[in-house]
Amino acid sequence: MARIVEPRAEALDVERIRKDFPILERTAHGKPLVYLDSANTSQKPRQVIDAVTEFYERHNANLYRAVYELAEEATAAFENARVRLASFVGAPDPSCIVFNRGTTESVNLVAHGFGRKFVREGDEILLSELEHHSNIVPWQLCAEATGAHVRYISLGDDGLLDLRGIDGLITERTRVVAITGQSNVIGTLPPLERLAEAAHAVGAVILVDGAQLVPHNPVNVAQLDIDFLTISGHKMLGPTASGGLYGKRELLERMDPFLGGGEMIMEVFPERSTYKDPPHKFEAGTMNIAQEIGLIAAIDYLEALGMEAVRQHEKELARYAIERLTEAGAQVFGPADMELRGGAVSFWYKDIHPHDLAQVLDQDGVCVRPGHHCAQILMRRLGVPATTRASFYVYNTSEEVDALVAALDKARVIFGA
């Protein structure tokens, strides 16, 4: 019998993966660690930890400015990280990658370097109700400084962006569209290609907050045709403060610098300075050298697994979690269609406040995040003060989802809910 076989990524060997993560061997309150907070920060495999250690033990030196062997090794490794990150997100050239601490710094860089230079009074900056505060506040600051207005794409009851009125939202007045690639709270995956096309049709630029998108999905900036993509290395198995910004080269060239200081200048005169070309124009001061070099090991790790397989694994875990949580009486937020959502699963359980719930779960070694998840506008839209969020990565198993659901029941008993 003829059958159409969908091309399917090879399933992850989670048991083997888990052996690479030393922290998963420890216990919490005497119970096996069940880490379901990777949307907050991911755990690090031995390979990443070793890469950072090896850098400090063998190659540590500052970049660019010395002529000795150590410094040359450090500089070569750092620039190799740029090459690897560019290729990981499909950037046409390594010079399109600016290193910095990650998404927060990247959005601030664009809101400052592009926003304050090119956004004018009466212009509009379009965000969505899904956004993390780091993709809201920098734009508010930009709007205050320029006299522009911030507008929002609203969220439908189905957990998807309501794009019915998009023609009225993306207009000739729109200068910037800044949108999450994957909601950190309810997992929504907005249609980035469609939004990029609409933004470009009116001459606006589009920035994608990739903090959650990049660690969990195959991403190709050229294919999506987006202008900026923020990348948080610590959420994709890399060290904290690694990652940075992808930007189209011609935009990076036209933008103002963000932080001024050493290494970003060509010449300094008493009244003015001239700047290096991108990306160095945006890299003032001593960089997070060991961290970006550690990120290479994280990219190696993810590429070996295959990002299709990573996405598939998380989709299956999220589907299972949503099913189990719903059975247990929790209200799960976000899109029901797994094709339109990622692995961040936020829920409300029997009117037990998320902080109380998370505290009880912690006693069983289950790490989840309670709170507003830096998304107060979304919380108001969902009509809750906070949610409890479980989020998954390559090392999580369906047994861990079971542990979460079992621990919920303890909270139900304690709070008599």
Place this chain on the structure above:
Amino acid sequence: MALEELYKEVILDHYKSPRNKRSVPGAELSCSKNNPLCGDEITIHAHLSDGRVADVAFEGRGCSISQASASMLTEAVMGKPVGEAEKIASEFRSMMEGKLEPDEEEFGDLVALKGVVKYPVRIKCAVLAWDVLQDALSGAETPTSSPQSR
């Protein structure tokens, strides 16, 4: 550290059956605060008469620790001279900083919140209502400043 030390029965009792959770008609003091971390919200209403807290109540929503603490607060300061209410508030704060071993007689149910000290993130939840009370009372002493909701 056992969870029972945090979620003592008396705390859960105040959470599930809060005391004095209501408005106070004609309250001359009304103050609100929230804890942005948890989204806890507390409003304290008080009516002072002859230098005493003649009536005190709270409204709000949030986690069990914040709501139970507010409920206990109303019982602890009801009818007390303003100076004494302030003293209890300041002693409660010291207990939450781990600097004071409370007098069980004087503190009553409030002693139960001592277990929160071992959960640093939750201390803010326990102290929130007391912050609001102190704001309200300090507004009462200096009538020029208006204790507005924030």
